[in-house]
């Protein structure tokens with residue numbers, strides 16, 4: 001699903017970056033020019049390491065230039081569950097890392113003068129079912145009592161109109177730390193910042209082969225050149241090809257699609273989402289939406305289709321979903337339709353780690369990577385620069401391919417079918 005995204009159409013003129021030719025040397029070569037890769041490079045350059053980023057297409061071509069731009073806290077699951085699975089101290093660090101990730105995006109934007117329409121008004125998770133609101137309340141109690149975090153509040157259905165002008169939901173959880181931004185403007189600004197620090201970014205430079213020589217140098221081959229480096233980082237996330245089998249078979253790519261309306265009036269947008277928060281609901285096949293700087297509604301949801309006709313139907317269904325949530329938008333024209341791949345892992349947690357051959361990686365943000373991928377880049381840079389000093393709660397040991405990975409496409413289809421059933425008939 002490669003139609004022009006609204007972000008691409010509104011990001012302004014792109015700087016053309018070179019393609020890699022001949023041999024180049026650096027300390028760390030980074031494969032993937034999304035948030036994870038650019039942030040790894042940015043932080044390594046700041047620590048005095050010479051880096052090269054290789055991007056198969058152009059900066060932000062993957063999920064980083066296509067997402068909803070919602071900067072959200074937390075993970076796919078509750079902190080209480082993570083504390084049970086991973087121990088309380090690890091869960092606490094995970095929570096802090098997720099809060100810090102949004103601060104990190106804001107600080108990078110400020111320090112580098114990246115104008116990416118960042119709005120820090122919090123995020124809201126409306127409850128699709130009454131039982132979801134009960135779950136939010138338990139969550140809020142856990143965060144306050146155990147993690148001493150008091151930035152979450154709950155509103156009942158009767159108060160919903162102060163947040164969202166819709167009857168679709170049964171109340172909501174609000175987190176004051178959330179934000180939203182223009183993701184591609186941020187990616188392009190971060191790329192400029194990397195170059196300002198002396199890092200090199202090569203576009204249209206797909207890494208097609210990785211080898212190690214007898215001196216432990218890593219040699220990355222692209223169609224027209226090579227990079228020779230001390231360390232390699234692979235951050236291709238859901239866009240991983242067959243460059244590294246273990247990484248490719250550890251990630252489950254899932255399609256998500258978005259539509260954006262034509263620019264609407266300030267008054268209407270103010271009426272729909274008065275506090276201009278980032279919204280992502282609690283449906284299993286969720287809707288996520290937000291206002292844009294030019295007063296469009298950007299609305300996302302689940303996507304998966306083969307063939308042009310099926311794709312059109314998915315976008316029509318998404319529009320129908322938008323109008324069900326906000327009947328006020330029934331006459332709003334849709335100007336953009338696009339999609340991208342979200343990376344899931346087997347246990348729905350992001351992984352940051354190192355393969356047995358020394359390759360560093362980070363992936364699998366499960367739809368919550370706009371801020372976390374930027375943080376993962378910082379953690380990777382710190383791990384490479386000061387391996388003994390890093391306390392990384394998302395550290396993955398012994399990454400192994402998912403069994404029957406080749407069947408994942410069927411699995412995702414079945415899972416989505418089950419989720420839709422749960423949304424319709426579950427409690």
Ligand SMILES: Cc1cc2nc3c(=O)[nH]c(=O)nc-3n(C[C@H](O)[C@H](O)[C@H](O)COP(=O)(O)OP(=O)(O)OC[C@H]3O[C@@H](n4cnc5c(N)ncnc54)[C@H](O)[C@@H]3O)c2cc1C
Pocket residue numbers: 031032033034035036037054055056057058059060061062063064065066067068069070071072205206207208235236237238239240241243256257258288300339340341342343362363365366367368369370371372373
């Ligand atoms: C439609 C959509 C909506 C989303 N909405 C949100 C949201 O609102 N909030 C949120 O938190 N998260 C959201 N996400 C998820 C978020 O965008 C991702 O988690 C995040 O951008 C991941 O960044 P990344 O750098 O790891 O991966 P990517 O941005 O996908 O970057 C990987 C890059 O690697 C490149 N690549 C692949 N193979 C090679 C190779 N061999 N050589 C060189 N380059 C290669 C690709 O071209 C790509 O540019 C959304 C995702 C999608 C698709």
